[in-house]
Amino acid sequence: MYGAETKRITMIQTPDSYVGKIVGGRKLNNASLALASAAYSFTKSGGYGEKFVDMVKTLGFGRTSLFNAAKFLQENNVITRNARGGFEVTDPEGAGKGYDEKDFELRDTPFLFYDKATEKSETRTMTATEFNILSRIRRHNFNEKTNCFKGSYASMVHTMAYSEPTIRRAISALIGAGLIVIEHKKRIAHYNELTIKVSEKLIRKKKKERKEAEKTARKQEKNAKPFISADVRNADDRAERERYYARLKDSALRRADKAREKAKKDSRFEEIEKELKELEIELAKDEVFATGKSEAHLARKSALLKERKRVLLKLRIDPDELLPKPYCEKCGDSGYLPNGRACDCFGLHNET
Numbered sequence: 534m535y536g537a538e539t540k541r542i543t544m545i546q547t548p549d550s551y552v553g554k555i556v557g558g559r560k561l562n563n564a565s566l567a568l569a570s571a572a573y574s575f576t577k578s579g580g581y582g583e584k585f586v587d588m589v590k591t592l593g594f595g596r597t598s599l600f601n602a603a604k605f606l607q608e609n610n611v612i613t614r615n616a617r618g619g620f621e622v623t624d625p626e627g628a629g630k631g632y633d634e635k636d637f638e639l640r641d642t643p644f645l646f647y648d649k650a651t652e653k654s655e656t657r658t659m660t661a662t663e664f665n666i667l668s669r670i671r672r673h674n675f676n677e678k679t680n681c682f683k684g685s686y687a688s689m690v691h692t693m694a695y696s697e698p699t700i701r702r703a704i705s706a707l708i709g710a711g712l713i714v715i716e717h718k719k720r721i722a723h724y725n726e727l728t729i730k731v732s733e734k735l736i737r738k739k740k741k742e743r744k745e746a747e748k749t750a751r752k753q754e755k756n757a758k759p760f761i762s763a764d765v766r767n768a769d770d771r772a773e774r775e776r777y778y779a780r781l782k783d784s785a786l787r788r789a790d791k792a793r794e795k796a797k798k799d800s801r802f803e804e805i806e807k808e809l810k811e812l813e814i815e816l817a818k819d820e821v822f823a824t825g826k827s828e829a830h831l832a833r834k835s836a837l838l839k840e841r842k843r844v845l846l847k848l849r850i851d852p853d854e855l856l857p858k859p860y861c862e863k864c865g866d867s868g869y870l871p872n873g874r875a876c877d878c879f880g881l882h883n884e885t
Contacts, residue, residue: 547570548570548573551566551569556611557605557609564601565602565606567592567594568588568606569611572621573622573625576625579619579857580620581620582618582619585599585600585603596820600817600818616793639667640658640664641743641767642743643657643764644657644710644711644712647710648706649705660703662699663703666689666704667713670682680730681728681730682730683729685725686727711735712736713729713730714730715729750762777880781861785859785860788854789856789858792850796844796845801844802841805841809837809838812834861881861882864876
């Protein structure tokens with residue numbers, strides 16, 4: 534899936550309208566909620582196109598659960614498959630937003646974080662993980678019915694696409710900063726249900742401090758020499774990087790779409806594509822129900838792929854041209870290396 538390598542920063546977002554959503558006469562279960570959220574998050578970047586075997590690792594559910602969830606959501610017109618085979622939501626605008634836009638100003642607001650393990654404190658902005666988790670918890674705090682977040686670490690894993698250790702570290706850091714507090718912990722069966730509330734008082738205070746700092750900076754800029762705060766510079770730099778890499782991804786998608794449109798002029802290519810999609814469905818069924826037809830399906834798929842390659846070469850199209858090829862192999866046009874550091878390719882590529 535193009536964009537899978539950027540999952541750490543784009544993250545799977547769960548719109549509020551999906552939580553407790555009634556579909557087909559019942560609430561979305563965890564597997565359906567996770568798959569619908571993944572489709573929502575990647576609808577505007579080519580769709581959520583992982584295979585079921587990869588979804589198991591990403592979303593944390595079994596293949597049977599995800600296959601049934603995909604079937605249920607498609608039958609109820611919540612998600613659909615696009616031309617590339619990826620899952621997209623049928624009504625992204627109607628789904629609402631995964632976050633409140635007001636949350637984004639918190640990304641650049643510094644807080645005092647205390648690490649209980651090292652007994653050290655530092656003033657810094659939130660990491661992407663901390664911000665994403667805080668934003669999700671705040672959505673529950675603003676809900677008039679709940680007024681708080683209730684759930685387990687496992688439920689966060691299913692709906693946020695982070696591992697449990699990552700979520701635990703982020704929760705611990707947010708507690709150390711005084712941004713959240715666990716008001717209650719209740720043991721239910723084999724897991725702990727947590728009741729978490731956000732310290733809106735601290736957030737309001739920090740927002741006020743930041744506004745005052747920005748007001749002072751503007752006053753200094755007006756009355757003295759030009760001044761740009763570090764926060765503003767960092768925000769501008771980050772926005773510019775995001776725009777740059779977004780343009781690269783759009784360019785890669787356009788190139789792939791152009792090659793695919795050229796290939797579609799051959800009717801045999803479209804017939805092969807259609808049969809390959811049908812075979813993928815049959816192979817997925819065989820994974821779940823063990824029909825014993827996988828060998829025949831795989832043989833047919835291999836033959837179709839060879840014929841597809843011949844058709845494309847006849848049209849002077851390299852099969853790889855049908856897939857978005859990132860400009861930078863190191864970061865995959867995400868701007869960040871696997872270790873989380875910024876890639877040095879910024880500004881080196883000219884999108885066409």
